[in-house]
Amino acid sequence: MHDLGLIGFLLILIGLGFKRPFVFVLGYVYVDIVSPQRLSYYLLNSVPVSLIFFVLAVIGYAAMDDKSGARLSGRQAVMLLLLAWCGYTTLTADFPAAALTKWDWVWKALTFAIFLPFTLRTKLRIEALLLFMVLSAASLIIVGGIKTLLSGGGYGALDLGISDNSGLYEGSTISTVAIAIIPTILYLAKYGTVFPPDWRVKLFAWALVFACLLIPIGTQTRTGLICIGLVAVMMLRETNRRFLYIAGVGIAVAAAVPFLPASYTQRMQTIEGYKGDASATTRIAVWRWTWKYVQDHPGGGGFDAYLQNHLVIHLSDTDKALGGSETVNSVEYDKARAYHSAYFEMLGEQGFFGFALWAMLHLAGLFRMELLRRRFRKSTDPGEGWISPLATALQHGHIIYLVGSLFIAIAFQPFVYMLVAAEIGLDGYIRRTRPRRAKRPMGRPLPTPPPATAATA
């Protein structure tokens, strides 16, 4: 039944795609996020669903879509370079077999992100992409939210529908992504045209935001808590009634704390006492190792280069039994510890050059969204009212990702690259439909002003 439902769903999408090929693109987005083939018990798990949708999306675009005015943007070029560079580091990787396994999904994520902006030709397509991303992620988030409400969850224990701990189904990743899409959910609830805002849309959106906030609690990830704090601060920037907002957030936090599971509060307290926490101290040891490694190997070691690390971890803890005055030091040894940070993942695997490309891609995205946000903030044209809020929502989601990924190795998370592609798509759409008037080149005289109509002397 379950499997038949999923197959029926995919077949309907394929059927709709033959008239509107953009539906194939949306189908790929859905398949990539939800992985229905992994939710399936027998029929779908042997079919290359993702490949089918990708091929259909590319053929649909090539055969039917309008391509006038399409051009490769700077960020797409950066992704192309990054893709080529990753290919090179995979060929020369320290662990060729492991590197090849990661390359297998990284190239798909990057290729799709390079392709996606070409298809985002209309305002509705940008909205449709975001809607599909949000609703697809919602299929995991709603499960996680309800289970957290019922059981309280646990670190690495929240079952999101499949026991597989990869992709978005991994605890830290989903808790960062769940918080990163909150601004987009709120945007869609206010400016959406597929589901125009009414009480049902608002109710669903706020329930989904609530579920998103529950994910970091259910997965008990500290990164998620940091991201929640960040989203609260960034939303302050957009609120008109700031005091009311601050008071509201204060009341909500005070009301929520008594309901938090004890295991959660205990784990969150380790954010400040990180020196006694093996997980946090190990991260710092890995980061040190990576920094040293990249000095000797400026080109990086290829995917999964962390497998070669050997770490000596110095732990210090205050012994409560001795009245909190004695510090107990201990040493632990570890090896092949993962990066636990996208920044160090990029440095260690792709070296300084790969890191620079990656950083450029993300910083350029934030910068471009800021430009759009400011350019259209005061626009009085009713047709442009959506632009600044959308640029803001995408930028906020992007910032949350960049902060969350300080502590999680999600440099190539496909969901994030779709967000990047949505930003490039929005940018390209504005460039095509609302070009800026050309600036006067330096040294060229100003156009002759119209004759004055009245003397003011």
Next chain:
Amino acid sequence: MIDTFALALTHGLLLLAAWRLFRRDDLDSDDPGRARRAWGRRPDA
């Protein structure tokens, strides 16, 4: 049970969204007059 509920809800909404998108000409062009013809359909259809 919870899994099935969440899957049914989100997939239902995804289908509804896909259907509504399917019926809108501004999906393919902001200027619906310039919308491209569908596969296999004659230009004047």
